[in-house]
Amino acid sequence: MNHPIPDAVLDFIDVGEGPSARRIAARRRAAQESSQGPGLVWLGGFKSDMQGSKAVALDEWARDHGRAVVRFDYSGHGESGGDFVDGTIGRWLEESVAVFERFCDGPQILIGSSMGGWMALLLAREIKKRQKKLQAKASLAGLVLIAPAPDFTEELMWKNFPAAVKKEIETKGVWLRPSNYGDGLPYPITRNLIEEGRNHLLLGSAIDLGCPVRILQGAQDPDVPWQHAFALTHRLPADDVVLTMIQDGDHRLSRPQDIARILAAVAEIG
Incomplete structure (x- = not known):
């Protein structure tokens, strides 16, 4: 007889100590016993939620x-605690590592969208480092990156900001950036976000992850130009990296045909 499939379970984990402690919300679904494929980990974008x-x-x-x-x-x-204005790449990476270590078992595919593409690359590097040191219970099966934005705080924000915006960030510590997404409200770009982001830049050297990478990029993306995805492929070893350019695709890649391509890339790995 068929058992009904339960909903994804909402769970919370605590990350950080003292004043930087925050509660992180996660939704997880266990693999069914008959399933063979790797688990999936979703890493969302800047100002996006699960x-x-x-x-x-x-x-x-x-x-x-x-699949898990x-x-x-x-x-x-989204549903996690903490303030957006306190966010940095390192802080969000710490949370990504904590979620991965708590909830993931066996081979995993990291699927990262926009900033989540940067997170997936950083998390993959962390997983690789930790595996050398100890028998970790979870491993890396591959990455699927959607309009990935590695180094965006430097390459796509800071280097493109007009002098007046840079000055405001440097003197006031924050600039309110107008938004075309979500609720349309401007969101804070902090000096801390920009400066701390420099500790995690990837595009200056080779990124050797030892697993398949699939990249989907819209050619009409106004936020992450396709040249950025191209620069990333040059940093990845050539053995199993596929870049799919979607000629009429935007930044979100959320149309039914885009989602079908994303799911096909996930299905291809493992």
Whole structure:
């Protein structure tokens, strides 16, 4: 007899100590016993949350295929605690590592959208480092990166900001950037975000992850130009890296045909 498939479980974990402690919300779905494929980990974008259309589509695909899946919100995003204004790449990476270590078992595919693409690359590097040191219970099966934005705080923000904006960030510590997404409200770009981001830049040297990488990029993306994805492929070893350019695709890549491509890339790995 068929048992009904349970909903994804909402869980919380605490990350950080003292004043930097925050509670991180995660939704996870266990693999069904018959399932063979790697688990999936969703890493969302800047100012996005785990209830976005791509994350939900991935969860539904995992449910239909009996695969384990974890998605979560960074601090200051969605259902997690903490303030967005306190966020940095390092802080969100610490949360990503904590979620991975707590909820993931066996081979995993990291699926990162926009800033989540940067997070996936950083998390993959962390996983590799830790595996050398100890027998970690989870490993890396591959990456699927959607309009990935590694180094965006430097390459796509700071280097493109007009002098007046840079001055405001340097003197006031924050600039309110107008937004075309979500609720349309401006959001804070802090000096801390920019400066701390420099500790995590990847595009200056080779990124050797030892696993397949699939990149999907819209040619009409106004936020992460396709040249950025191209620069990333040059930093990855050539053995199993595929860049798919979607000629009429935008930054979100959330249309049904885009989501179908993302799910096909996930299915291809492992």
